[in-house]
Amino acid sequence: MHPINWLIVVGYIGYVLIDGVRRSKGTDKIEGYFLANRSLPWWALGLSVMATQLSAVTMIGTTGQGATDGIRFVQFYFGLPLAMIILGVTLVPFLHGAKVYTAYEYLERRFGPGTRSATSFLFLLSRGMSVGTILAAPGVVFSAIFGWPLIWSVAIIGVPTVAYTMLGGIQAVTWADVKQMILIILSLIGIMFVLFMQMPVSPDEALRIAGSTGRLQVFDFSFTLTEQYTFWSGILGGTFLMLSYFGTDQSQVQRYLAARNVDEARSTLLISAYWKIPLQGLVLLVGVLVFVYYLFVAPPLLFNPDHEAQVREANPAVYTELEARYGQAFADREAVALEVTQLRDAGQAAEADAAMGRFLEREAEVEAIRGEALTLAEEVTGESSRDVNYIIPRFALNELPIGLSGIFIAAILAAAMSSISSELNSLSTTTVIDFYRRWVRPEATDAHYLNVSKMATLFWGAFACVVATFAATLGSLIEVVNRFGSFFYGSILGVFLLAMVPRTNGWGSGVGLVAGMGSVAYFTFFQSHIAFLWHNVIGAVVVLVVGTTVSALTGGSDAKGALS
Structure with missing residues (x-):
């Protein structure tokens, strides 16, 4: 720099x-x-x-x-x-x-x-x-x-x-x-x-x-x-x-x-x-x-320079061949993208739309080659091959x-x-x-x-440094931070909502909190196809339902709490 x-x-x-x-x-x-x-x-x-x-x-x-x-x-x-x-x-x-x-x-x-x-x-x-x-x-x-x-x-x-x-x-x-x-x-x-x-x-x-x-x-x-x-x-x-x-x-x-x-x-x-x-x-x-x-300036095949260096060293022939294919696919895509622009400027909308179809085919080809490179990087490094976190810094x-x-x-x-x-x-x-x-x-x-x-x-600063070395391998970091939060947030919110419900007690809050965290853990580890945003709803609703029920069964707000 x-x-x-x-x-x-x-x-x-x-x-x-x-x-x-x-x-x-x-x-x-x-x-x-x-x-x-x-x-x-x-x-x-x-x-x-x-x-x-x-x-x-x-x-x-x-x-x-x-x-x-x-x-x-x-x-x-x-x-x-x-x-x-x-x-x-x-x-x-x-x-x-x-x-x-x-x-x-x-x-x-x-x-x-x-x-x-x-x-x-x-x-x-x-x-x-x-x-x-x-x-x-x-x-x-x-x-x-x-x-x-x-x-x-x-x-x-x-x-x-x-x-x-x-x-x-x-x-x-x-x-x-x-x-x-x-x-x-x-x-x-x-x-x-x-x-x-x-x-x-x-x-x-x-x-x-x-x-x-x-x-x-x-x-x-x-x-x-x-x-x-x-x-x-x-x-x-x-x-x-x-x-x-x-x-x-x-x-x-x-x-x-x-x-x-x-x-x-x-x-x-x-x-x-x-x-x-x-x-x-x-x-x-x-x-x-x-x-x-x-689309108009050739990007690197892999945006993560560390992975790029490791792959090039481990499989130079394979990576060189991928780069050659990538370069040709990029040139083809760029040519079609410019053609679309020229046709649009000339007022030839129908021809531009047809050329756009060819552009999408070239785009799919470029992404397929990048997918091969990312898979190769994962095999060589043993780390997540998603390099989404490197695109903007390398561009800058x-x-x-x-x-x-x-x-x-x-x-x-x-x-x-x-x-x-x-x-x-x-x-x-x-x-x-x-x-x-x-x-x-x-x-x-x-x-x-x-x-x-x-x-x-x-x-907590030292704790964060330790977590940072682990989190770096988990893919898109914006998703990682929200996945961490969604694992806990719904259940915590459920306890606060439960506090606004009349005649709920500590027994209800304690059992409800455990049930909420347990339900989110189940969907996280055994139903991983469920999008993480829904974990917030699941946790809060389970805490509310279980907490209200347990409070009613244990004498309402007059009872001492399980966590008191």
Whole structure:
């Protein structure tokens, strides 16, 4: 990478660290450290919520998914606006008014300390694994592209993030997120501009070609439990996922708990309701345009340079033959794509449509050869051959002009750091408030709790690094992080919903939680064809049904809880 690009990246990391130290003032009390004394403005918290979601997984995995699969992934977020409205009139005013540090404190008042600890533990487990996946996204890509050991790639991102999170708490995290969101959006817009300028076809024709391959298909109204991304899985499964994520996940709850009042807390979530889907559409559209760009500029046969080097060394003759076939297939596809454009420009619509049919045949041939190469890479390396996570970083380094590629790499780091810092801060808060202060040291000074929280941040940072080395081999990272979440989220949401049902008790919450987790585990491991978004619905419904039934059989709200 050019020295100017490195200067941009290093300068940005240094700026975030310095700003984090500056923001550490006023965090000598636990309310200041965890909740910024409930004084942060709604717009900053709203951008922080968006930045937490827009991780490096999104910048790398979602753009890569747009290039290979199109924009139908945006259906995943269709339940978000509905979830924000529901939370705005239910949990948000209640939790903010209760003056709690974590969402799980309320569950102790309703069902007893055992239920609080059980749900807190599930949050720690799910979010700890997810933050590892978020860290894996840039770590594994930088490792493969720059040839660094994975541990060093992870450390470059993890160490400064842990440092400013430990020093400044939520104050530093939130204001860093605001700057990072601006950098991310500017970099995406810059990439789109460069793509439109460098492609030999008009923007209209580029989108038309992408549409012919199905990459601009947004809606899939088929009702099936086996297809991951449909309108119905997004509306139903997505709503349950978003209710759980924004209503019970401490990394999100902590944002609106830090707002000045209930109205501003609601406004914090409404920013996501209004802007998340358009922003996610922009990210996916960048991936789609990269696909169109590579119709006219020869892409590598394998985007993962590490796998490419290993395959070339292990089977040079086979790989050379694949490259020759790929080069010819690419040339044929490019010629037909240009023919379609020329016919369209000449007003020969019927001939252009006929040529589009030939283009799709050539596209299928190119993808078939790439499929052979990916299978060969899997055989040689023993790792997942999906290189969707390498498409955008390799494009940024090889195709973007000097300066913009540095800004984009800095944006990937910004996305990773914003999400990781938010997650680490929430993991530390839950560890200290729901476990250490509740069970180990109920009485201690704020200084003591702050020291423990900083050690907890360090612990979860190390835990994330370990998970990152495992998650890197699991394929599309945007799916991996949501699979991790969907395994736990539905059941946790079910407990919170159960708390709103009259005459439910701790027995119901305990047995319902076990039943919910058990049902999700069954569908995960023994019915793997069921799309993971439905796991959120399954977990929540099972907890509600079982919890309500058990509560009725054990004497209602007057009975002591199984987890009390």
